[in-house]
């Protein structure tokens with residue numbers, strides 16, 4: 001079975017594309033409007049771009065009526081947003097935060113989480129989340145899709161400050177992922193949770209390349 005998604009309907013009852021780009025880390029992104037309305041929403045079209053300097057991106061689909069997502073507007077207007085790690089313990093809050101509310105209403109009012117302010121801007125962060133990136137807005141790349149919803153704002157940002165909960169570090173100073181239990185998006189209504197990791201080293205004698213994979217400073 002095969003098909004060309006640009007021209008043909010999916011041969012399956014549910015389009016397979018999103019179910020094949022898995023697992024997708026979740027950008028649980030908090031922001032604030034220029035009028036002070038606090039906002040938080042999950043974005044699974046979210047990634048790191050590079051590490052020197054650390055940069056991230058997310059892609060926001062427009063609403064069916066053509067409105068752009070509040071997270072994008074807030075990032076553009078204030079210059080900041082925060083990534084909060086979405087964890088197993090916070091999964092219900094992550095889900096509720098995806099509700100589409102009018103721009104004047106804050107998703108935070110519906111979540112059972114503690115807010116704390118970021119250091120570098122007025123952006124709220126989820127205190128219970130073990131890791132945060134304070135992200136400085138860089139630019140937006142608008143890409144038209146085949147439909148209003150398919151059209152995206154790709155937002156680029158640099159990571160200016162990283163917050164680390166020391167309870168979620170291993171004794172040798174690594175991020176304790178099985179302890180933090182990040183959740184990630186699959187297809188359909190499915191998610192996965194990272195509780196297992198395994199180690200592999202590239203059979204290479206290049207010490208610099210190995211150090212880069214391990215995250216050691218150059």
Ligand SMILES: Cc1cc2nc3c(=O)[nH]c(=O)nc-3n(C[C@H](O)[C@H](O)[C@H](O)COP(=O)(O)O)c2cc1C
Nearest residue numbers: 041042043044045059060061069070071098099100
């Ligand atoms: C797990 C999850 C991942 C999501 N990923 C995206 C995404 O990558 N892009 C997007 O436009 N919407 C995504 N959504 C939907 C948004 O979270 C939703 O439209 C939200 O209301 C946007 O809020 P905002 O307008 O306050 O930014 C996702 C929803 C869930 C539950």
